[in-house]
Amino acid sequence: MGKFVLLDARLFAPGADLSGASNKIELTSEIEDKDATNYRSGGYKELLGGLGSAEIAAEGQWEAGDPSLVDDQSWATLGGVGPYTVCPADSATGALAYITSGMRADYKVGDAVGEIAPWSGTVKSSWPLVRGQVGHPPGTARTATGTGTILNLGAIPAGKRLYAALHVLSATGTTPSITVRVESGDATLTTPTTRLTFAAASAAGGQILRGNGAAVTDAYYRVAWTVTGTTPSFMFAVSLGIR
Template identity: 80%
Template sequence: MGKFVLFDTRLFAPGADLSGASNKIELSSEIEDKETTNYRSNGWKEVIGGLGSAEISAEGQWEAGDPSMVDDASWSQLGGTGPYTVCPTDSVVGALAYFTSGMRADYKVGESVGEVAPWSGTVKSSWPLVRGQIAHPPGLARTSTGTGTALNLGAIPAGKRLYAALHVLSAAGTTPSITARIESDDAAGFATPSTVGTFSAATAPGGQILRGDGLAVTDAYYRVAWTISGTTPSFMFAVSLGIR
């Protein structure tokens, strides 16, 4: 990806797509520096890495009246933790995505008379920030059981984990239910897929996040698969995958 202008940045906050209500999204991460300077440091300060943290801040135009809108979503999420995914440009399958499990730490609304009603908010990480890819796009409705596109994320070395975030953005039908899982294989054709993680069944908009056990995995290809049940069910959802 070369240089580009921010035109289509995406923000998914548990069960809401806040992209259309946002005009500024910032993502930051840092590792604490802990000093270890001693008499053998040759006159230079020495540091090692301590605790890591990440923060997502966003702002935009205020809307309310539906769970998918920023005011309803922000109030329901305030003080709680869940998955948050940021895509610098678009959210098609394979698009670059940063995601974490974080706590919605603050929410602000209001401005001077005559101004477009704004909002702003911050999420502080509870899990590592992961750099990955979109495994399922938000704008594609699913009405039956199926599988997504294979992504070549590479093998997982010992000590690292596969992370996955699920954002169920809408659910329709009578008693609709979706259970999503992450599968791996050693080839893009997925002739012998293995399930490496399963989300809880979802019947309404919301978000979930999971991670692997830290053991080495030789498979290089990963995809999302889902089982849907109910009467005339229909789901819109986004999934992000990554290794850290």
């Protein structure tokens, strides 16, 4: 990806796509620097990396009256921990995505008379920030069991983990249910291995999972889902990454 102008950045909260209500999204990540300087440090400071942290700060136009809108979603998640995904350019399958489990730390609304009603808020990480890809796009309704596009994420070295965030954006039908999983294998995934399985979902909401730190030689991954119910339909997004 070369230089580009921010025109289609995406922000997914646990159970909502906040992109259409956002006009500024900032993502920061840092590692604490710990001073380990001593008499054998050669006359220079000696620093070690300490605790890591990440933060998502966003703002935009206020909307309310539906669980998918920013005011309803912000109040529902304030003080809670859940999955968040930020995409700098778009949310097509394979697009660059940043993933974390974070606490919705604050929420602000209001401005001067005559201004478009604004909102702003921050999310502070509870898990590492992971750089990955979109595994399933948000704009495709799923009404039956299926599998998604195969992605080359690479093998997972020992000590690193597979991370996956699920954002169920809408669910309709009679007793609808969807169970989403992440599979891995060779380039064709003819005989896939299930690596992560989210809990069954029947309404909008979010989940995030990570692997156990064991090495995985498979380099190819995809999202798969099982849908049940009467005339079910789900809109959801999944992001995947290794860290």
